Amino acid sequence: MLSRVAENLYWMARYIERAENTARLVGVNANLLLDLPRGIAPGWEPLIEITGSAGLFRERYAEPSERNVVRFLIADMDNPGAILASLRAARENCRTIRDIVPREVWELLNELYLYARDEVNVGLTKKGRHAYLKQVILSVQTLTGLLVGTMNHDAGYQFMRIGRNLERADMTTRIIDVRSASLLDDAPVELRPFENIQWVSVLKSLTGYQMYRRSMQASVRQGDVRRFLFQHGEFPRSVLHTLGAVGEGLAVLEVHSERPRKLVARISRTLLDTDVSEMDARALHEFIDRLQRDFIELHDEVERAYFRGEALSAASTGG
Amino acid sequence: MSINFKSYPVGELYDELITPKCNPRAPARMLVRLLAQMDEEELAARQAASELAIKGMGITFTVYSETEGTIDRAWPFDIIPRILALKEWSRVEAGLKQRVQALNLFIDDLYHEQRIIRDGVFPAEILAESANFRPQCIGVSPPLGVWAHICGSDLVRDADGTIYVLEDNLRVPSGVSYMLENRLVTKRVFPELFEDYAPLPVDDYPSQLFDTLAALSPRDIDVPEVVVLTPGIYNSAYFEHSYLAQQMGCELVEGRDLVVGDDDCVYMRTISGLERVDVIYRRIDDLFLDPEAFRPDSALGVPGLLRAWKAGNVALANAPGAGVADDKVVYYYVPQIIKYYLDQDPIIPNVPTHLCTDPKEREHVLANLEKLVVKPANESGGYGMLVGPASTKAERETFAELVRKHPRNYIAQPALKLSTVPTVIGRHVEPRHVDLRPFILSAKRTHVTMGGLTRVALRKGSLVVNSSQGGGSKDTWVVDTEQR
Numbered sequence: 001m002l003s004r005v006a007e008n009l010y011w012m013a014r015y016i017e018r019a020e021n022t023a024r025l026v027g028v029n030a031n032l033l034l035d036l037p038r039g040i041a042p043g044w045e046p047l048i049e050i051t052g053s054a055g056l057f058r059e060r061y062a063e064p065s066e067r068n069v070v071r072f073l074i075a076d077m078d079n080p081g082a083i084l085a086s087l088r089a090a091r092e093n094c095r096t097i098r099d100i101v102p103r104e105v106w107e108l109l110n111e112l113y114l115y116a117r118d119e120v121n122v123g124l125t126k127k128g129r130h131a132y133l134k135q136v137i138l139s140v141q142t143l144t145g146l147l148v149g150t151m152n153h154d155a156g157y158q159f160m161r162i163g164r165n166l167e168r169a170d171m172t173t174r175i176i177d178v179r180s181a182s183l184l185d186d187a188p189v190e191l192r193p194f195e196n197i198q199w200v201s202v203l204k205s206l207t208g209y210q211m212y213r214r215s216m217q218a219s220v221r222q223g224d225v226r227r228f229l230f231q232h233g234e235f236p237r238s239v240l241h242t243l244g245a246v247g248e249g250l251a252v253l254e255v256h257s258e259r260p261r262k263l264v265a266r267i268s269r270t271l272l273d274t275d276v277s278e279m280d281a282r283a284l285h286e287f288i289d290r291l292q293r294d295f296i297e298l299h300d301e302v303e304r305a306y307f308r309g310e311a312l313s314a315a316s317t318g319g
Numbered sequence: 320m321s322i323n324f325k326s327y328p329v330g331e332l333y334d335e336l337i338t339p340k341c342n343p344r345a346p347a348r349m350l351v352r353l354l355a356q357m358d359e360e361e362l363a364a365r366q367a368a369s370e371l372a373i374k375g376m377g378i379t380f381t382v383y384s385e386t387e388g389t390i391d392r393a394w395p396f397d398i399i400p401r402i403l404a405l406k407e408w409s410r411v412e413a414g415l416k417q418r419v420q421a422l423n424l425f426i427d428d429l430y431h432e433q434r435i436i437r438d439g440v441f442p443a444e445i446l447a448e449s450a451n452f453r454p455q456c457i458g459v460s461p462p463l464g465v466w467a468h469i470c471g472s473d474l475v476r477d478a479d480g481t482i483y484v485l486e487d488n489l490r491v492p493s494g495v496s497y498m499l500e501n502r503l504v505t506k507r508v509f510p511e512l513f514e515d516y517a518p519l520p521v522d523d524y525p526s527q528l529f530d531t532l533a534a535l536s537p538r539d540i541d542v543p544e545v546v547v548l549t550p551g552i553y554n555s556a557y558f559e560h561s562y563l564a565q566q567m568g569c570e571l572v573e574g575r576d577l578v579v580g581d582d583d584c585v586y587m588r589t590i591s592g593l594e595r596v597d598v599i600y601r602r603i604d605d606l607f608l609d610p611e612a613f614r615p616d617s618a619l620g621v622p623g624l625l626r627a628w629k630a631g632n633v634a635l636a637n638a639p640g641a642g643v644a645d646d647k648v649v650y651y652y653v654p655q656i657i658k659y660y661l662d663q664d665p666i667i668p669n670v671p672t673h674l675c676t677d678p679k680e681r682e683h684v685l686a687n688l689e690k691l692v693v694k695p696a697n698e699s700g701g702y703g704m705l706v707g708p709a710s711t712k713a714e715r716e717t718f719a720e721l722v723r724k725h726p727r728n729y730i731a732q733p734a735l736k737l738s739t740v741p742t743v744i745g746r747h748v749e750p751r752h753v754d755l756r757p758f759i760l761s762a763k764r765t766h767v768t769m770g771g772l773t774r775v776a777l778r779k780g781s782l783v784v785n786s787s788q789g790g791g792s793k794d795t796w797v798v799d800t801e802q803r
Contacts, residue, residue: 001589001590002570003589254590
């Protein structure tokens with residue numbers, strides 16, 4: 001398989017996943033704000049932090065009002081994390097590899113992008129937002145289902161799986177990081193009565209509330225929620241699970257460098273060895289920071305091993 | 320109301336299916352009978368079904384627009400096939416093989432001894448001003464001595480029924496994927512036709528193409544690595560590049576996927592590292608192939624590719640420089656070229672052509688612009704030409720100026736009355752002008768497609784068949800009428 005094709009598959013999956021994650025974030029935040037008393041609610045600013053785009057946002061907007069943040073996250077084509085920009089990038093990646101993915105995947109992705117683009121003004125209204133986001137999430141889920149169910153589980157498929165799960169791991173840690181900052185013991189005293197509700201919102205933004213209740217059989221407590229989101233082996237959006245999927249994908253591929261797999265093993269071990277439930281805010285933030293640096297390194301290793309091609313010229317030409 | 324061919328306006332033209340007396344030609348008899356049983360409603364429904372099938376099959380061509388980016392347009396298709404008798408086709412096939420064989424000998428000669436110039440058959444000054452002669456290729460001997468492995472020659476039929484070669488495309492001719500898909504669409508929307516007819520199959524083209532390409536491999540291995548090199552998704556023929564790669568089971572590569580090593584071999588970047596490439600079916604023009612040898616600003620090509628080709632480590636199809644014969648001034652000389660190399664008379668004639676370099680002919684052209692078609696020597700796609708009978712005075716004046724300034728760049732031909740085929744227009748059937756592009760493959764053996772791509776000018780009276788300019792296409796059948 002051509003390196004360029006592998007790279008396109010990888011990025012297509014990442015962008016598709018990013019569109020879904022951003023849609024989830026916006027939707028859940030909107031719901032959360034409805035439940036919190038005006039004046040103490042964290043507002044929309046945390047979403048900018050979560051997506052790691054505070055700098056870009058401040059360059060382009062005066063204040064983190066609902067209107068600005070929602071526009072930035074849904075429709076701003078200069079924000080690579082925005083739903084519309086992600087879908088466009090996914091579509092452009094897919095366009096050059098239309099012969100590799102099942103035809104329905106291209107068609108659905110194309111339709112999804114056109115829907116998101118044509119209906120964006122509805123999606124930016126308070127009234128239309130819910131249905132718009134729901135449609136994006138549902139379509140992405142359908143796309144993922146199509147890929148799992150109709151594409152050969154060959155090398156190309158593994159690159160999509162790696163991309164999707166790395167993006168998911170990244171987003172899960174971001175959500176925990178930012179939400180936790182306002183939820184931990186050093187949070188403003190007025191917020192404490194609403195702590196529970198905010199942890200529920202963290203779970204819900206990852207569609208994890210129901211699964212949490214089923215598997216943890218506990219009420220929503222932050223220590224348990226953290227363990228669930230970092231270390232649970234079966235919840236498909238937990239960091240451990242997504243890393244496992246990346247590792248499985250790598251295991252199927254031809255190995256010419258041990259480094260990506262070793263790195264996955266190292267990150268997973270660190271995850272399991274860390275007692276995430278008892279950390280204070282600062283330690284948690286540092287832990288997440290380290291994880292995110294690890295994810296970047298993992299991306300670099302995958303890129304070096306598979307997307308550059310010439311890195312292996314010595315081996316191939318016998319030199 | 321059913322389709323009535325008794326009132327079909329054949330006029331002064333040659334219709335491929337209907338005689339001037341409004342009777343079906345022999346090979347078309349059963350088709351016309353079937354059409355006559357259909358009412359307009361049904362005809363329109365079949366046409367709509369074909370359009371749906373094309374959309375569903377994703378048969379597109381790409382149009383680039385500044386505002387919208389790339390747009391994939393559905394391929395315009397007409398459901399009524401054009402039918403040719405095998406007997407006539409066999410003669411055309413022999414003529415095409417003869418032509419391409421001679422052209423390959425001509426190209427090879429130009430890059431070696433240039434005997435044809437020394438012998439005074441082909442003028443040195445025409446070569447000196449050729450836009451597509453590549454001095455970089457002098458002295459190179461590609462495998463099997465073949466330069467134009469894939470040739471698409473455009474054929475037209477005049478009012479008296481004579482078939483002419485209108486031009487030879489020896490650079491990167493396109494359209495063959497539509498020929499293949501058109502047959503599939505016809506099978507879907509007109510299955511009952513195939514009960515009465517057995518049109519000779521066209522779908523072995525991808526395997527013949529693969530065999531042609533594989534025969535050029537510099538390495539003597541069982542399965543050489545053959546790739547299709549595309550300029551990318553913004554190219555109007557990207558659909559075809561992708562289609563042919565899929566059909567042949569080859570990788571579709573872009574320039575950035577390939578690299579020339581220190582050993583002057585070509586490699587592609589894969590997830591398993593660099594893999595040697597033996598044969599490149601390149602769909603990129605010469606000048607963009609290799610920034611080291613040709614245009615240094617080309618981002619589409621592969622630095623060092625020409626070096627690897629000259630070293631004999633990779634085969635390029637078509638060979639760089641093959642386009643020297645894809646020049647309408649060279650076209651004028653093709654009958655002499657055939658005579659010179661093969662000592663044969665051409666089986667298919669050229670359209671009578673005036674060379675604007677000859678002062679007497681040039682005066683004739685300038686005096687008769689409103690009757691002639693003036694074509695630039697090195698353009699394709701129907702761009703930059705003057706169709707005299709349909710031109711305005713201002714256009715004629717512009718062209719007269721151009722011809723006077725650059726006589727080497729233009730030729731002129733009489734405006735032929737291209738033959739027509741019944742075509743569905745709305746709910747009726749009307750005659751529309753067509754041409755025909757067969758594809759000729761040359762390596763160890765020469766193959767000609769059974770028929771080819773029939774392009775049809777959908778606008779009433781129009782002679783321009785190019786898809787970029789309102790043309791459509793038809794399925795083309797070669798039928799053996801003598802066996803039944």
